[in-house]
Amino acid sequence: MENQSQACWPYLIQDHRGIPVLGVVVVGPSQTHPPEALVRIDTGYEGFLLLSEEDYGRLGLSLAELPRRYWPEAETVTGEVFRLRRALAIVQVPKARIELEGYVDTFRGNIENLIGLTLLENLSLLLEGPRQRTTIIHDPTSLGFREI
């Protein structure tokens, strides 16, 4: 793994507020999400990775879908309940030289890409508020990812 200072990303500024992000590459059947997309971290999302319908299609994830019986029901903070499409994919974090396997979700009309709790469970992350950056800390005890 590269040294710690290299596996970090400045917060994304939106509406004058810094939002933690990770730089990831998603490997799907058709192509990868090149070269490194900054995806926001959302600890309110329990899944692994949520992709917009457009990115889900571009990566060819209909060629890696789970059987329908394993598509989960999603509930929004306002209580809306609906079905997600779900596929398997590989998520690489090039700066940290690691990759993880997990479920990628999308739903009708979704325009957001978000990293959720299930992906974060595999990483040791440092959210540096004063410095406005996210850093991955190398954790040799973690078994949730492979080094690349």
Added chain:
Amino acid sequence: MEKYGYSKGAVSKALEAAVKLWLRYDFGTSDEEEANNMAFESMMGELESKHPGMYVVIAGGKLVAVRSSLREVLLNEGGRSHRLIFKVGEKPPSKVRLGWRTKVKPAGPT
């Protein structure tokens, strides 16, 4: 859930919201997708006993590959409009909470 009081247009607004919700809930399926899911349901028991922990590909309504790594099945068995890929025996959670940051494409003016 949004509530609609008694006012002019409240019924049509509520109906519109219900239709939008229904459309988001229900995905249309292609013939191939339907065939792949039917094949999965028919061979699920057999796969669990013969290939636990393996990655399986179902395409064109048939079992086409059983491999030990996701990368192998993800990148090597291409060219169709729909495929199922899953790890035999792994059952993902059936419910997921979406975060505050989830955004939906606006429907546009009515």
